[in-house]
Amino acid sequence: MVKFSDEVDDIENNERKPLLDTAKSKYSRKQRYIFLIFFVLVHVVVIAYFVVPWIESSSLFTKTKTLTPLSKLSSVATTNNEYYKKCAPKVTCFVSAKYRTYTGSCNNLRHPNWGAYLTPFYRFSNAEFSDGKSEFRLQADGKPLPSVRLIQLKLFHGNDVRHSDRENNELLVPWGQFLAHDISYYPDDIRSNETPDLLDHCFDKDKSTIPKICSYSVRVPDDDPLAYKQKLKMLKYTRSQSSFNSSCPLLPFTFLNRQTHYIDASNVYASDQAIAYGLRSLKNGRLLSRTLKGGEYCPQYPTPGFTEPSRGRSKYQFSTGYYESNQNMAIASTQILFMRFHNYLADELHALNPLWTDEIIYQEARRIVGAVVQVISYKDFLPIILGDFYMDHFRLNTKTVYDPSVTPAMSQEMVSGAFRTLHSIIPATFKFMDQNYSIVNEIAPSTTFNNPDPLVGYIDEVFRGFLETPGRAPQPNFNSLITNTLIPINPHKNLSMGFDLMTFDFQRGRDNGLPGYNKLRKICGLSFARKFEDLSDLIPNRAIEALKKLYSHVDDIDFMVGAMLEKPQNNSMVGPTSACIIGDAFYRARVGDRFFYDVQGQPGSFSAEQIKVLETINLGHVLCSTSNVNHIQKETFRFVDPKLMASIKYDCDSYEINLTPWKE
Template sequence: MITTLLALFLLLTPTLQQDTTKNASGPDPGIIISSVQVSTAPIIISKPQRKPVSGTTNKENESSTRTARGLDRDFYSPSEHFQSFLQPPYPLTGPGSVGQTPFRPDYYFAGLLPYATATRPVCQLAPAPCDPQARYRTLDGSCNNLRNPTWGMTGSLFNRLIPPRYADNVAAPVEEGLPLSRVLSSTLFPDVNLVDPIWTLVAMQWSQVVTHDMSMAAGSRQHKPKPIECCASDGHDLARDLAAKAGCYPIRIPADDPFYAQHNQRCMDFMRSSNDVSTGCNMYGPANQMTAVTSYLDLSLVYGSNLETAQSLREQQSGRLISQVRRNRQWLPESTNRSADCENVDDNEPCYRSGDVRVNQNPGQALVQTLMLREHNRLVESLHQLNPHWNDETLYQEARRLAVAQFQHITYYEWLPVILGYQNVVQLGLIQERGGYSHDYDEQVDATAINDHAAGAFRHLHTLITGEIIEVDAERRAVDAIRLSDYFNRPVIIERGANLDHFVRGLATQPQHAPDRYFSSEITKFMFRANKTFGLDLRSIDIQRGRDHGLPSYNEYRVLCGLPKAHTFAEFADIMDAKSAEELSYIYNSPDDVDMLVGGGLEYNLPGALSGHTFTCIMGEQFRRTRRGDRFWFELEGQPSSFTPEQLREIRKSSLAKMFCENADHVTEMQHYAFKRPSNTNPIVPCDQLPALDLRYWQEQPITPPAEESNYYNYLIPDFLGKK
């Protein structure tokens, strides 16, 4: 219900269309910039004539293309009290007809979706007894919610916003009558090089940091292909013993594929995520997947999601995390399984380990996690100077507690307004514009990662990935660039010469890819290619993963998010362009067949946001739960973990720009707001002019607070985010 009411707010916001008439101003002025404008003309189209599309597997009887409809929908129906708020109170004919109405938070915060609180099987999760007075989070996320200690815990089942859709109502993916994932990727999501006119590449990179911190489906590696091969060794056919390989769900490639046909490829390896049916925890279905990391925004990607991993990353003295020191600089510790984690050219190249196995996936991820390691150890040293009597455990936990608070502040107050739009995050109560404590923790809110978000809406942000990463010197000049696919699972590049600083400045200078339907070939043709001339297709994998996880159709998510159900493809044109709606009619048999990731990825972006109505609706609900369901949220008052008012004020000075300055090698200047491209309103300044936390407020002997208080980023947000 909450998600549906969130959707009503989003629905009443004008949508945006792409316009490519502006020129870029950045490291590569030859790249076209994607900008947006509001459409005012209603869209009216008739159903087009069907055109055959290669690789489409059609059925003669369209009504039987869905076999997973046997769920009791009456049980999942919203109450009559809220039913009137699910549908827009006006006819919807196109983007121009959407008007503005005041947001109604009283309805939005009234309760949870009925099926989000339904009983879910919990298999072999046995958290230790909870201590209500604990000052620190558990490492596995248990006991955050004292009434439901397994909520958000490593190994827990994902939440769902809509009951899943499986072909047998149990666990089999729906395939019959649906187009091949690869056909959808190559047809609807081509490579067009458009860049964002406002936001830098670090906004994309932080998106990956956040998703790695909050979710990873158990049984999926996501950083390197599985050793099990679902395809023949030459990729020209399915593996002969496919039936004997549990979990194989290979992506079929049509014979006339515009790219893979050149390489004689007809099959792409894909392994299903583990689910509670396949593991024997759920005998009757429908299946649900388990998360292999904690769901809270708790820097589990740095510290680990279980005690064993966390202990292996600690020096066990002075509160520090283990690091390797080369050239007098700290780097992440060495992997214990290099062949499984990296694609190094020689044995002298570094291969890292951290709290998350995906740390080596790409250079940007390895770089940010290196800076986070350095930040923890920097905090430990400062806290030790202030409190020399603190032991190893206290130093480790206090530095972790503070690092998590900074991470939450940067994520919600700097990054999230970029993704969802500043006005949206304010209206939805995801951030507060005033100082002081918050009081919005709700023990009835389950912060466990939502399947529809983790395997669906959030993956749309792969559109922000660029095919190259630019290296930028101290004068903000581009001095070199690397091809992304050359360094998947090869983090060595960040340690060469002055590259770490060059990449830090590059992430804060280079524009991210425009938020649109276009995806870089580096991830749709060459992902994880190693030494081959071709690689995997991430967009195909995303669509296949949605089917693997039983995500319902796009049409069902439209209804969830307050839009009318589309009975014809033309009716999709209320929030996407008519051409996209027409293209869907050529590929799919019915509007009810359209995959969630496909339909949502074609919508107009909402004003100020990087996604359309449906995905913004789903992501907004996830981040509402992430905040309101976290008993250790950094702004809360009255908890054993709460910071003092003075400490909270200092935490609100945190910024990504300052983290770059504090932990890079020799970065001495940075713009105030690293997620936004430098400009007259976001100037590059010396690092010592950026506000820094006064850690004296963490000294056990109290100090006198200053006469004036400053909520630095609460003050700057409207200028840096609200004006575009």
């Protein structure tokens, strides 16, 4: 390199001389070209020798055979009906009811409790606990499963590839979380305000005083980055509430959904009637709201129905139909957006039909909001997550024909595993953008846990940031700011804890009794692995070698661990096993929902004209009717550079919602 630089300098000096020997000049130029060619060839050889093998062996670029899971799954579980036999309440249904119940009951007139609030998650395989009741499963050799934190460090830590998804924007993240919390919620088993403090006794010298819940927390190795930086010994973990918390002592542990299982915007309106009424203004069909810094926001927590004190160290805590709406900015901002959207629709419907009562306006607006959530999820969101192939394969893009024999219940494998793999697209920071697309603030999600204060006065900037920022590319890891961080757990004592979302997700799978990855491959119709090497059809060899060092047998691999390592196929963001579980869930949520927006022949069916309007609505319409965000791309989740491609963005005049089919 030094010789090359000297020769270039000589050539440049010679070019400055007015008289040069022509032959000498040609010789110098020829020498320069030969050296440049040699220089390039050497680097090509080096790249071919060192870099290409690394790319081919990496978890991101390994070529795998394209595999197709079953398009319709069959459960091998024998416990799915236990709750309905022993604990389900008796329900009286009104067959001519036009509107959904808050609880989701009576959607299915043959099975009134299917899909309802406080009913169990469906299972493809019986819960797996080592004692058949509640204790975490063991490995094939009888030893405990490897530490989930160790798995994260050995398999996923440090693999963060900092490149963006050039096709999609960050809006996928808040929508994914909004949708997840519409269809599922099962809280931690915190029986009293003392539970977090009990975890501080996990290292007592007197072992008789160590609480039982400490056995489920995650020990931090001495060489762990969190141990080194923060001197942490443990990542605290509290188990999920089981049916025992609801006076239904089923064994093995059974987990009840505290939302309805339907895509019905129950996270906006609540799945409990008392809470739902507490969120209503009872005037002109509107939801309660308050004005903060010139904008409309959800009411302050608590409202009637909410009895526990605010857990966040913040000035504002929002009340919505979802208990943990303040958990992070993505959730809180979308909840605010849809409270505003309901009130926008209520005002428009009231203007169209001034004789309608508060109840009719509220229920019609609620009905439209639920339909819009369905339309956006199936027409805009899921095609990006699953890709067109899986959308066709799982029949997610056809007209809905209601089938009362299909349970709409979300599966435990879906909510505790497959859908959580999308945490991989959560960005390191959320950007706030002004009208000129300049970044005015940037906040890491982990720093606003249970603290929505930064949103107040900046909803426009937050959603403009979601729209105008390329998303995080799908990859087999989470960003480091949500896997190696501290969050406050007791604001009053100024205490923090280490938090690793990936470790938490892995532990949640064990807590909820998920079967191993290999068993779910088989249920999905993919090849059953007899040995670790059999996983090479979907998982890179380098990862397989690491799995062999962590687990005693291929059957021991945690479902989400295997799912995270699978290479996405068919333009999907997830691997075939996750695609199988997700595709099945959204097929059943559609076909098993009597109130799904395009189902005909039911008392609550929309008219053909109303359906046409609903199917034109996307998230751009919601943003234009609830915020000052303008100039939005038609494919709302796609990234469109606001400066280079401004011509394919549209102002809000193009996003008007025609509600005249609702005029009576």
